[in-house]
Amino acid sequence: MAEPTSMRSGHVPPGLDTTEMRSMSDRRTSPPSPVAQRAGKHPLVTSGAATMVVGVLLVATSAIVFGDAIALRPSSEPLGPAAFPLIIAVLLALVGIALVVSNRRSALVLARNITREGAPQLARVLILLGSIVVYALVLPIAGFTVTSALLFTVAARLLGSTHRWRLPLYGIVISGLITLLFDRLIGLALPAGPWGF
Template identity: 40%
Template sequence: MSDERVSLVHPRRSAVAAPVPMIAQATLDRASEEGLRGHLEHDRGTLLATAALGALMVLGGIVVLVNAASLRDSPGPGLGPAAVPTVVGVLLAAVGLVLAARAGWDLRRATKPEPVPRERVVRLAGMLVLLLAFAFLLPVLGYVVCAAFLFTGAALLLGAPRPALVAAYGWTLAIVVFLVFDKLIGLALPVGPWGF
């Protein structure tokens, strides 16, 4: 076992700032960890995400600048309301541009392309639909029903077996949260036509 002599982190390197990949694998086993190898510097997925983030920042920078231009200046010496947004907007766009450009450059010699299975993307989209439904139905159907469906739906999307059991957990959690936060602590949660 070569493993016995190998350290995980080189002390000298770790002393200043350890490179920290950002995806947490809270409960991933080793097989899934292997599947996640993707999230290291210079792999394709990271570079694509960096490029997308950079592009989004450029867009955000433009929005910030346009918004800043519409602000009226304050009288007297000192900084007006547009000064800081202007600096932030310019930097946002500039850093976004550099990130996107560097990622685009590195993409040409990126390591193995590793497509995310379509099924997972569908699950992510499903989660977004579920969350949006939660937001818009909350004032109509009340907290308990919505939270129960949110828990059940999210757990199933994350791959939970036995839907009936998960639904039971969801309802229990929703009712307990409602009782504790609405009745005991006094946080007024929205209620549906049935009073909870």
């Protein structure tokens, strides 16, 4: 692959000698994760950018853990309740910074080549996560069977099922079987709706 020599001068961040996605994807030797491989056209860039996001999250978590730990009251023990969290906070910051530094190039490349290609899929991911939150809210009101049948239907649609009216039926059958097995047979008390299941 051709090295874009014109970009190797001092005004680009160190290590960032190209922002062309394809040549970056080719250059790195280790294979990307299988999910990243399927998720976009340039899996290594996606993977690197995701790694950087994890790094940022770790640094942010480090601050939260640190803030929580210093607010704890010291105890009479030699090693109080704050000591272990503080160690973890330091390690979180170190590892987080390492991930950010080593992957900033991918994030930059992704930012410069931003497309809306993956946007609908990303929206679907968020909808499913939102559905689980809604599920949690509706569960005590409508009971396990009905709520789960709805969640099944939503998840199946998001996963790309082309069935329409059949999905709620499948959902009722599956959640009905679960209710029968877990609630009636095994005796796990699942939340019941106004209709008793």
